[in-house]
Every structure is written in structure tokens, then in C-alpha cells.
Amino acid sequence: MSPFPLAPDQPRAARVGETAGKAPVSTPTATAAPSLPGAPSADAPTLEVRDLTVRYGGTLGCADVGFDLLPGEVLGIVGESGSGKSTVLGCCALDLSPTSGVVRLSGQDTAVITGARRRRLRYAGIGIVRQASHEELRLAVSAGGNIAERLLATGQRSFDEIRDRVAEVYREVELPAGRMDAAVATFSGGMRQRVQIARALVNEPAVLLLDEPTTGLDVSVQARILDLIRRLQRQTGVAMVIVSHDLAVIRMLADRLLVMRAGRVVESGVTDRVLSDPRHPYTQLLVSSQLES
Amino acid sequence: MSALSDLLRRAEPTHISGYLWAYLDAATKREIRRALLKAVCVPGHITPFASREMPVARGWGSGGLQITLATVVADDVVKVIDQGDDDSLNARTMRALIADCSGVATTTDARAATLIQTRHRIPEDDLGDQVVLVFQVPISDPLREFEQRPMAARRMHAERDYAAIWLGLYEDHSRLNRSRFAHSYPCEVEGGYIVSSTPIPRFDVPRLHQAPFLSLFGAGREAAVYAIPPYTDVVPITFTDRPFETEAFDGPCASCGSTGSYLTEAVVDGHPALVCSDTDRCRRRQAEEAAR
DSSP states (O other): OOOOOSSSOOTTTTTHHHHHSOOOOGGGGGGGGGGGGOOSSSSSEEEEEEEEEEEEEEEEEEEEEEEEEOOOOEEEEEEOSSHHHHHHHHHHTTSSOOOOOEEETEEEEEGGOOHHHHHHHHHEEEEOOOOGGTTSSSSTTTTTHHHHHHHTTTTTOOOOHHHHHHHHHHHTTTOOOTTTTTTTGGSHHHHHHHHHHHHHHTOOOSSSEEEETTTTTTHHHHHHHHHHHHHHHHHHHEEEEEEEEHHHHHHHHHHHEEEEEETTTEEEEHHHHHHOOSHHHHHHHHHHOOOOO | HHHHHHHHHHSOOOTTTTTTTTOOOOHHHHHHHHHHHHHHHTTTTOOOOOOOOOOOOOOOOOHHHHHHHHHTTTOEEEEEEETTBSSSSSHHHHHHHHHHHHHOOOOOOOOOOSSSEEESSOOOOOOOOOOOOEOOOOOOTTTTTTTOHHHHHHHHHHHOOOOOHHHHHHHHHHSSOOOOOOOOOOEEETTTEEEEEEEEGGGGGGGGGSSSEEEEEEEETTTTEEOOTTOOOEOOOOOOOOOOOOOOOOSSSSOOOOOOEEEEEEEEEEEEEEEEHHHHHHHHHHHHHHHH
């Protein structure tokens, strides 16, 4: 049985990117209506972002960013350093509060949720994997403890049940057996990312946020982590936002794509369409400046 | 008359008699009592107060001493123990100080006391609702070990965000198969704040639950007090499938033969042996045995 009981045979309605390359799509709205911004949809979006603007004093973090993330969908955000990707993700993760605009998680306006309820929502509803693992993990605490923390924070109080669930997820992310009780400080970079992924998914959040999850890892480890993320995403059907400056990562994972520059979304659409037929000059530059592999 | 009480009498302004009664001046007493009132009103809440310089080093009971001296009244009977022992140096000197500058009666019999200042133990006798226990606290915040930033820890208390303490328990049980806490076991007070059941052993923790007496906790170095009012729920936190356990001992007390008391190792007749840590009650039991 799958360790993620939320993983029924999830219809992959949003998985349009796989065929879009073969049959060029003229306009984004012409295909796969549920996954596209503004398109009418029977499913309520997991995450709704409207007119999101964040200012850091006089500096603009991001401006007028909007998107819907449907259940089971993967949205990529690309852009260069300082383009506002992490600001948008920070608002989705409830780390930041928007200057204006709305972030709704499962229909709830997150701005009105404060204090203990906000913390609980963050633990129960949102999984996050960060580039710098030490921002998310307690290095002195065991891998199992780091994974268990989210269960403990959401009120689970049976040690055996917590331990079983942690062991299950620990195996699922392919971490070495027998090191579950070793401190995360003794883990390599790739293993720490796996611990973060296990921690993020342990209590089956509605949305998984990935902020440059493989940046800084060597190429072979990067590929394996991306494989793992893709497999778990399909297995659990969790909605996902992945931020990266690496187009290869986005191409591999994302159904849909936002391209950001200087805090604004300059282009959006189905991943393969945007990457094979970029419209905005900046996207064209981004695609053409990719190293050939 | 001791040199100390003589000195205090000389320091006291003659026109306000009693101003320096029980060592502390009136303003200090008011400050500490206000903090204590707040602490009693919000059980388990760590309340800051203006900790004074005391004639004991911080970390040696200055917090407990300030509470005792701020709450003592003329007809109180005071008992001071350290590790359950009335005769340890620290207990003796503080008892002498309290008696010297307030003139109240002292005792070693917990049943006769109305104010008991203690470190490490709750006296083994049944304590009624007429007694106030004052605990000397080294580290007041159970989150200290997990969150070093005071502001962050305060917010966690306010939001009852105790995942860090539970995580500590999880780590203990997965590595050691038991909790690591020998003292300062974290306890939930009245379903709200988690407090450190400071330095009393796990053995004494169940006695705090629905206790008839008022417990006041003072940390002088940290300038903080907290309180557990009478008849309050105090529940040591633990996993539903890992019951809370108190210390168990092999055999009875070597001196009085008691089987239900907390024992510490001591040298008896040249050999190491386990004896009651509550020395006064142990002596009374021995006397009863001898009389029989």
C-alpha cells in the first residue's frame, strides 16, 4: 500500500505538458482548461493568489502576481535572482505578509489567519522544501525527529503511530536504513533535501512548496532528487509550486509556468509552450541562454 | 541578636517602623507580591519581576528567598529544605536569615510549617491547604533548551506552541526508550501553559496535581516567577502509549525502612546505602520505630 493514502488514482487532468510539445498549442487557453489561469473550473483551487504585491520598504518584492493552483497541479516559477520568485513563494508559505493582494489556501484567506491558527495551518496545510536545509531542519535533531515534528505540531500524541509513519516516509524518500535516529548534521546535502521532502509530505499537506530544491547539489544527486519529487507528486497528487532558476528542473516537473522579471510576471502558460515558443523577449533570452546539454 | 538583624535595625529609618521588616523594603515587597498575584491568576505563566540583589549568590536560591521574604507574615512557621534536608548548609543559612530579619518561628516538621522554601523536594508528609510552598528555580522556562531567543520562546508560550518540547520527548524515546528528564519534567498546567516542574524529581511531580497547597516558583537570576494555585491540574506531558514513570528504588530506606519514599545515596555506618531524602520525616519514623 502506498504510504501516502491521499494517493488514489489521481486523474492527471493538468498533465498537458507531456503532449503539448508534439502538438503545438496556439494559445494557452485552447488546451486543458482546468489548469489555466482564468479558465472556469469545477475544482476549487488549492491555492489562489490575486494581485499579490509585496514591498520591502521602498524596494519592490513582487507586483500584481496572480495564479490559481488546482489540486494535483504543478506550477513552476522561473526568473533570475531578484525577480521576486521567492517573495511569491514566501507569501504562499505564510512566511511573508503581502503589502496588498490575497493569498487563499483551500479557500481560506490567509491574511485573516494569525497567531496559533496561522502556525497550525502552516504545519498542517503547507509542506516546504528550501534550498538551505538548515532553514527548515534542526541540524542537531535526528532525521526522524525532524520528520516527526510536523506530526507533533499538529497534535499527534501516540509515539508508536508517529514512529511508524515517520519510518514509512523515511523509507519512501530512499534515505539509508539505520540512520533515522542520526542527527541531520551528519547527513550530506542530498540526504538533507530528502529529509526535507519527507518532512514536508509526512502529514499530507494540500500544497507542497519547493524553493530551489536542488540548487547546490551535484548533477547526479540533482537528477535523483527530481525523480523522487516527480514520483511522490504523482503518487500523492499534492499540488506543487516549484521555484527555480533552472529551466531543466521546471521542464521536468511543472505543468504550467510563470516567468518573472523585476517582480512582475512577464509570461505564463503551459510549460512546453512557454519553453518551446517563448513570446516575451525576456523569456526568449532565458530560453536561449540555456547551456546545451 | 545576630549581627545581621542588628545591622538591619540600624539601616532602618526610625520614622517608619517596620519598613525593613523581613529584609525587603516595602516597595520591593509590593513589586514581588504583584508579580506573584499575576502568576497565581494565570497558572503556569512565567511572570517577570524586578529581582533584587540578595545576600545569597544568584543561582543559590535568591528567587525563592525573595518570594519567602515578600510573603512571610509574623505568625508564619517557616521550614527550609535543600535536597529534602533541613540541615544542609544552604538550607540552614537561609532559614537563619529569614528568622533573623523577620523573627518568625521555624520548624523542621513539614506538618507544622505554613511556609516551606524548598529546592529539589516536596516534603513527603501530607501537606494541607494551609501551607505555601516556595520553590527555588534555576531555569524557569521549559522551552529554554529548545529555543534560546526569549522573545521567540514567549511567543511560543502565548500560542501554546510546544512542538519543540514534544520533539525533545520524541528524541528521548527513540534514542533511550524513556524520557531523559530526571528533574524539571515538563508539565501542562490546567490544560494550558507547560511549565518546568523545577528541580523536583519525577517522583514528586504527581503530587503537584490537584495539590491542596499553593506552589510559588521563583527564579532570581532570571527575574521570573510562576505559580500553581491549589487544586490545579498538573499533568506531566507524555505520549499516550508511553506512560509517565516515577523513579523506582531497590528496597526500603536503610535508616527508617520506608518503602514509599524518595531515596538518595548516603553513607550509613561506613557503607553506601539508600536512605530517605526527606531527613526530618525519616528521623520521625525512626523515633516511632524505636518507641514501639
